[in-house]
Amino acid sequence: MKPSAGITETGEFLMTQRDFTAIAGMLMAEAGISLSGNKANLVYSRLAKRLRLLGLGNFSEYCRLVESPTGAGERQNMVAALTTNVTRFYREPHHFEHLKTNILPELINRVKQGRAARLWSAACSSGQEPYSIALTLLSLLPDAVKYDIRILATDIDANMLAAGAAGIYETSLLDAVPNPLRSRWFSSPRDGRQQIADEARALVKFRRLNLIGNWPMRGTFDVIFCRNVVIYFENDTQEKIWSRITPLLAPDGALYIGHSERVSGPAEAGLRSDGITIYRPRAARREQP
Ligand SMILES: C[S@@+](CC[C@H](N)C(=O)[O-])C[C@H]1O[C@@H](n2cnc3c(N)ncnc32)[C@H](O)[C@@H]1O
Known part of the structure; x- marks a missing residue:
């Protein structure tokens, strides 16, 4: 043979x-x-x-x-x-501008009244995405750790989660972080690397979660970033993921997806566009008398 x-x-x-x-x-x-x-x-x-x-x-x-x-x-x-783990701070910057202008002010009002805010970075890779969310929040609310705010950061890859939890990055990777935030929320460079401050790390919880497996979390999220991951899945898997994500979005929440992705399948009907690759839930239709 x-x-x-x-x-x-x-x-x-x-x-x-x-x-x-x-x-x-x-x-x-x-x-x-x-x-x-x-x-x-x-x-x-x-x-x-x-x-x-x-x-x-x-x-x-x-x-x-x-x-x-x-x-x-x-x-x-x-x-x-x-898996492909490519990511960077403030990737797709218009998402963070939208978050800062359209979503966070109301969320901040809420947490100041004693309510909770929950944000999710699904497929967070080595942490640059959830930390960009945290830094955007800290730019408006420097004492955010005092409030009931949590950013859940999940990925399938345990090595990436460990890197994210450590929060140590090559200085060259921090170029996209706006300067005042960079000097305030990162340690001084040492051996060409800098660590994100404890106050930012405390906002983010890294957990292993397989998007095609069980999702243990309960309750809804005010903000969901699910970017640059479903492109690796087949169409029917993508549709299933969107159908599982949309019920987890709070009625006034926002969903951010990757630049080459789109929400497809039955979930699409429940969402409206609020900018490029940004979705908000459609208002629930009132029952006719
Ligand atoms: C290209 S990165 C995107 C990172 C970040 N969301 C961004 O846009 O910069 C894709 C990430 O998806 C993760 N991933 C791939 N398949 C996954 C799955 N089934 N469940 C959860 N995460 C997955 C990979 O480990 C990788 O970290």
């Missing part, structure tokens, strides 16, 4: 079509992420270091490991290696 042919350009480890299909299937089952057939080189380059670290000889051995019951931990590492 002929040996199976490798399907990638580089050749330290053999990866067959069968290996690629098995890995793509596991990523879909674990995270809902859809990998097209032309992503073999990407899978190879992201996972080759895992094979090296584990002392494995080829991708078939790796597949056997991650498919076995004892490979559950490595399956998480595989998902983490294959």
Whole structure:
């Protein structure tokens, strides 16, 4: 029998079509992420270091490991290696301007009257998104920690959550943070890195949550950022996510989505546009007498 042919350009480890299909299937089952057939080189380059670290000889051995019951931990590492974690402070700045002008003033009034405010960064990666939300809030309410305000920051990738909770960033990544906020809410540079202040970190709670799994939270959110994640899902999964998110949005809340995304499926009817990639719930229709 002929040996199976490798399907990638580089050749330290053999990866067959069968290996690629098995890995793509596991990523879909674990995270809902859809990998097209032309992503073999990407899978190879992201996972080759895992094979090296584990002392494995080829991708078939790796597949056997991650498919076995004892490979559950490595399956998480595989998902983490294959997710795209690109993010930055104040990404899509018009979202933060809208938040500051249209949403936060009313929320701040509410928390000053003793009520709660809940915000959610779903798929928060290494924390730049929830901290941009926190900094926008702190720019209006520097003593925000005194009030009942919580920013929930969730992601599937435990490494990203740990980075977010530490809140330490290369100084070069802070360019987009407006200057007064940067000097007030970040430590002085040390070894080319700066840490976000405790007051900002205290506002944000990092938790692991798989968007295609169970969502344990109860109650609604005044603000939901779900940006640049559903693009990795197939259309029906995207529709399901939007249908689960919209009931969690408070009646006067706001949903921010990624620049190349749109709310699709049944959820769309319950929302109205309030700017580019910004949605608000449609007012509930009154019962006719
Ligand atoms: C490109 S980043 C977007 C980060 C941030 N929202 C932004 O727009 O800058 C996508 C994030 O989605 C996360 N992710 C992918 N699949 C997920 C899933 N099924 N559940 C939760 N998070 C997921 C990845 O780990 C990654 O951190």
